[in-house]
Amino acid sequence: MLKYLIRRLLASVPVLVIASLITFWLVRISVDPLAKFRRLRDSAQVIPKQRHLLGLDRPIIVQWWKWVTHFARGDMGISTRTQDPVSSMIARALWPTLQLLFWGTIFSVAVAIVLGVYSAVKQYSIGDYAFTGLSYLGIAMPDFWLGLLAIGLLVTGPKVWFHLNNPIFYSIGLHNEGVKGFNLDYIRHIVLPAFVLTASSVASWSRFERASMLEVLNSDYVRTARAKGVPRRQVIFKHALRNALIPFTTVTALDTAGLIAGVIIIEQIFSISGMGQAFLVALQTGDAQFLLAWFFFSAVAVIFVNLLADVLYVVLDPRIRFS
Amino acid sequence: MGRRVFGALALLTALSVVGAACGSSSKPGAAGTTTNTSAQAVPNGGTLVIGAEEEPDCFDWLGGCSGSSWGTWMAQIETVPYAFRDVMKDGQVVEEPGAVLTGMPTFTATPVETITYHITPAAVWSDGVPITCTDFQYTAIQQQTSKDIYDPTGYVDSDGKADLTVTCPDPKTAVVKYKAGDSFAGWHQLFASAVGILPAHLLQGKDRDKTLKDGYTWSGGPWFAKWNKGDDIVLTPNPKYWGAKPHLDKVVFKFESDTAAEFQAFKSGQVDAIYPQPQLDVVSEIKAGLTGAHSQYNAKTGTIEALWPNDQRFPFDSKAVRQAFAYAIDRAAIVQKLFGALDVTAPANSLNPYILQDYSDQNSFAGYHYDLAKVTSLMTGAGWAKGPDGIWAKNGKRAAFTIVSTSGDKRRELTEEIMQPELKAAGFDMAIKNTTADNLFGQLLPAGNYDLGLYAEGVTGLIPGLCSTFCTKSIPTKANGSTGNNTSFYSNPAADKLLIQVDNNLDDSVRRTDAKQADDILASDMAALPLDPLPDIAIWSDKVVGPIQDNPIEGMFWNIDQWGLAK
Numbered sequence: 007m008l009k010y011l012i013r014r015l016l017a018s019v020p021v022l023v024i025a026s027l028i029t030f031w032l033v034r035i036s037v038d039p040l041a042k043f044r045r046l047r048d049s050a051q052v053i054p055k056q057r058h059l060l061g062l063d064r065p066i067i068v069q070w071w072k073w074v075t076h077f078a079r080g081d082m083g084i085s086t087r088t089q090d091p092v093s094s095m096i097a098r099a100l101w102p103t104l105q106l107l108f109w110g111t112i113f114s115v116a117v118a119i120v121l122g123v124y125s126a127v128k129q130y131s132i133g134d135y136a137f138t139g140l141s142y143l144g145i146a147m148p149d150f151w152l153g154l155l156a157i158g159l160l161v162t163g164p165k166v167w168f169h170l171n172n173p174i175f176y177s178i179g180l181h182n183e184g185v186k187g188f189n190l191d192y193i194r195h196i197v198l199p200a201f202v203l204t205a206s207s208v209a210s211w212s213r214f215e216r217a218s219m220l221e222v223l224n225s226d227y228v229r230t231a232r233a234k235g236v237p238r239r240q241v242i243f244k245h246a247l248r249n250a251l252i253p254f255t256t257v258t259a260l261d262t263a264g265l266i267a268g269v270i271i272i273e274q275i276f277s278i279s280g281m282g283q284a285f286l287v288a289l290q291t292g293d294a295q296f297l298l299a300w301f302f303f304s305a306v307a308v309i310f311v312n313l314l315a316d317v318l319y320v321v322l323d324p325r326i327r328f329s
Numbered sequence: 330m331g332r333r334v335f336g337a338l339a340l341l342t343a344l345s346v347v348g349a350a351c352g353s354s355s356k357p358g359a360a361g362t363t364t365n366t367s368a369q370a371v372p373n374g375g376t377l378v379i380g381a382e383e384e385p386d387c388f389d390w391l392g393g394c395s396g397s398s399w400g401t402w403m404a405q406i407e408t409v410p411y412a413f414r415d416v417m418k419d420g421q422v423v424e425e426p427g428a429v430l431t432g433m434p435t436f437t438a439t440p441v442e443t444i445t446y447h448i449t450p451a452a453v454w455s456d457g458v459p460i461t462c463t464d465f466q467y468t469a470i471q472q473q474t475s476k477d478i479y480d481p482t483g484y485v486d487s488d489g490k491a492d493l494t495v496t497c498p499d500p501k502t503a504v505v506k507y508k509a510g511d512s513f514a515g516w517h518q519l520f521a522s523a524v525g526i527l528p529a530h531l532l533q534g535k536d537r538d539k540t541l542k543d544g545y546t547w548s549g550g551p552w553f554a555k556w557n558k559g560d561d562i563v564l565t566p567n568p569k570y571w572g573a574k575p576h577l578d579k580v581v582f583k584f585e586s587d588t589a590a591e592f593q594a595f596k597s598g599q600v601d602a603i604y605p606q607p608q609l610d611v612v613s614e615i616k617a618g619l620t621g622a623h624s625q626y627n628a629k630t631g632t633i634e635a636l637w638p639n640d641q642r643f644p645f646d647s648k649a650v651r652q653a654f655a656y657a658i659d660r661a662a663i664v665q666k667l668f669g670a671l672d673v674t675a676p677a678n679s680l681n682p683y684i685l686q687d688y689s690d691q692n693s694f695a696g697y698h699y700d701l702a703k704v705t706s707l708m709t710g711a712g713w714a715k716g717p718d719g720i721w722a723k724n725g726k727r728a729a730f731t732i733v734s735t736s737g738d739k740r741r742e743l744t745e746e747i748m749q750p751e752l753k754a755a756g757f758d759m760a761i762k763n764t765t766a767d768n769l770f771g772q773l774l775p776a777g778n779y780d781l782g783l784y785a786e787g788v789t790g791l792i793p794g795l796c797s798t799f800c801t802k803s804i805p806t807k808a809n810g811s812t813g814n815n816t817s818f819y820s821n822p823a824a825d826k827l828l829i830q831v832d833n834n835l836d837d838s839v840r841r842t843d844a845k846q847a848d849d850i851l852a853s854d855m856a857a858l859p860l861d862p863l864p865d866i867a868i869w870s871d872k873v874v875g876p877i878q879d880n881p882i883e884g885m886f887w888n889i890d891q892w893g894l895a896k
Contacts, residue, residue, distance in 0.1 A: 038767060038768070038771065038772070041767035041768075041771045041772075087386050087394070088386050088387060088394060088542070089387070089394060089538070089542060090542075090543075098558060098559060099559070102559075153590075154589050154590065154593070157590060157593040157597075158593060161593060161597045161599075162593050162596045162597040165597050165598060166596065166597075166620070171598075172598065173597040173598060173599060176599060177590060177593060177594055177597070177599065178380075178583050178585055178590075178594050178599055178600070179560055179561075179583065181560075183376075183378070183557075183560075183561055183563060183579075183581045183583070184563075274586065274587050274590075275587050275589075275590045276590065277583070277584060277585045277586070277587070277590065279558070279559025279560060279584070283559075283586075291767075292765065292767045
């Protein structure tokens with residue numbers, strides 16, 4: 007397994023190099039790193055100096071090489087907006103996003119598996135049809151709309167209708183002021199953003215799991231197990247589910263990597279100061295250094311999650327070898 | 330058994346969540362009380378939570394990363410002493426000496442402009458060290474010599490050299506003297522507006538920007554400000570403050586940039602007050618109704634949205650065309666569409682905002698109303714004729730141009746959409762091509778690479794004077810390194826003479842007269858066309874009591890030390 011992991015990591019390097027070059031070029035042509043200096047009254051003197059300081063007078067390939075080698079050493083540059091090291095900004099923004107992704111993924115996977123298995127086992131039942139309809143609704147519903155709907159129905163609504171002193175759930179940030187740690191306050195804050203993140207994933211993943219389960223349930227070995235008198239619960243959860251999870255893992259791994267971009271909307275709606283919010287602010291203010299680091303970080307995250315998926319395959323199916 | 334335990338746990342969790350919602354909170358206050366007036370006693374205690382639309386980039390108020398209005402409202406005016414404050418009195422903004430001064434500074438114009446500040450004997454920093462003349466000296470030197478200063482106006486001359494000195498005859502007296510031959514009519518802005526006074530004993534010898542930018546633990550105002558990056562700014566009372574102590578125990582400004590979510594947070598009681606930007610979605614939310622809320626819409630602000638033709642580009646290089654263009658737009662209809670729901674219906678009729686009414690002719694543009702006959706008369710008189718497509722043409726060139734504004738700004742996009750068919754009907758062909766703020770203000774405008782701009786201009790203090798926007802010397806050229814804010818490329822020597830007087834003449838009556846005359850010339854030349862006054866929108870819940878009133882310069886929270894929470 008270790009050899010396989012090392013091989014995969016080494017194979018990721020050229021992917022990252024190409025991703026970094028494309029990212030660097032795209033950001034350079036889209037965002038002007040000298041924008042904020044152009045408005046200064048002595049811009050005519052400042053801009054040539056800053057152009058040289060930032061290395062913008064060198065060829066783009068030289069600029070890229072300097073950036074990527076510094077990045078590899080942990081130096082992600084200085085934010086043009088705040089003058090803070092980008093690495094500290096990323097570190098500060100990463101933790102809230104990881105929490106959101108963690109809870110969102112856990113709930114999504116758990117609920118999707120439950121719904122998918124139920125729908126497959128009780129195929130064409132009322133429950134199956136109901137979950138199918140809800141799934142299409144979930145897939146079609148945009149995150150920002152679902153988020154605002156959830157806030158309206160689950161935060162503002164109950165407080166107003168039942169004249170509560172406080173809302174049941176909160177929609178700003180992950181904690182009230184002065185509160186830290188994993189506690190009731192945290193749960194009341196994380197539930198809604200995690201739910202919104204979960205909803206669209208559950209919708210598509212449950213459909214996928216349903217299809218995967220149906221295929222496995224109709225296979226010969228499962229029929230044999232039933233014929234041998236293996237209890238139904240054992241057939242479903244011990245024999246069928248495990249095999250049905252293999253393709254499910256592929257989909258969830260790819261989608262989870264994509265969630266990193268998807269949390270932008272959720273963090274904006276729920277005012278969570280994570281990677282998504284930071285990206286939006288950097289985009290609006292033209293913070294080129296931060297954008298470069300953000301895009302590259304996202305590429306690394308996608309590769310890491312796919313690697314994790316490969317490892318999970320072996321856990322789920324011992325027949326798969328890293329050959 | 331396992332399922333029963335799981336079910337019981339789930340039920341217990343749900344009950345505790347609901348119980349927490351029903352139970353008492355750390356934010357005392359009952360709904361349903363009416364807003365207090367300043368005549369009633371404001372209770373002490375409690376925590377006020379306010380939704381803040383923007384997080385500042387830094388706390389270095391002198392540096393280039395400052396300039397955030399929210400940063401000033403939330404933290405700067407609460408912690409940094411100001412020589413002058415812009416306060417509300419009888420519904421008007423008035424300038425008065427800050428609590429750090431014993432009274433109005435002594436001013437003499439001759440032989441050189443000299444201002445003498447008398448510092449309040451009891452004025453101290455939060456560590457107990459007295460606020461002295463040394464702090465004034467330090468601040469002035471920083472403004473004059475530091476690199477990356479946001480706005481050194483008044484401290485340096487047009488060449489960027491120190492224009493004034495600060496001497497200290499005694500610790501509690503600061504004497505500011507300008508260089509012989511120089512003067513600065515806006516001297517009230519020194520050690521005030523967006524700058525303030527900094528503590529020399531804490532910053533001397535240090536990198537000011539590095540020390541301040543991430544926040545600081547000192548204060549010279551009624552509050553301490555703690556910045557939890559990404560989350561909030563928390564104000565707590567400064568016990569060493571020599572003035573009236575705040576009523577509240579704590580004020581929390583929670584960052585919430587999404588408008589719809591901000592309003593939901595207000596309706597659900599997570600925040601007790603909001604101060605949203607005058608955008609279309611804000612107006613929609615207000616129209617939808619806010620139960621148990623108080624609101625104030627103030628059109629008498631310091632910001633005007635206007636149309637800025639490029640005077641050096643066809644077709645706006647012709648005064649007749651600019652005037653005809655002004656008659657082709659129904660400005661009242663635009664304002665009605667944008668802000669009618671807030672009872673803001675009258676267009677702005679001066680390029681000076683309302684708060685500078687004493688230094689402007691607030692009706693100078695009133696003559697420009699929607700009048701297609703006038704358009705025809707002006708255009709035909711200038712030798713234009715309508716082509717088969719209904720668009721004016723002269724010497725084979727059509728009256729076609731492109732408007733540029735900031736992309737993603739729904740209010741501006743709607744303004745453009747309203748204008749386009751109106752102008753078409755009047756014989757003008759306007760295309761829309763918006764861009765990012767950085768590109769617009771950093772590249773297109775200074776280079777004159779545009780036809781017509783739509784953006785706002787505002788003032789951060791009671792500082793009259795449009796010379797930086799309309800004087801010939803303010804046109805960006807190669808000679809001055811493309812600096813200068815006259816990106817309309819407008820030039821009129823008669824206007825120059827008046828506008829320079831407004832900036833430099835120390836006689837206030839002369840400034841007022843000249844400013845009004847300049848307004849009339851700008852209107853006659855159609856240098857730019859004011860559209861709508863951007864209103865301030867202040868919304869607060871029943872829980873909040875005190876003399877709450879919007880302040881177009883210092884923001885809604887200018888007197889938050891006098892606010893309280895209803896018992």
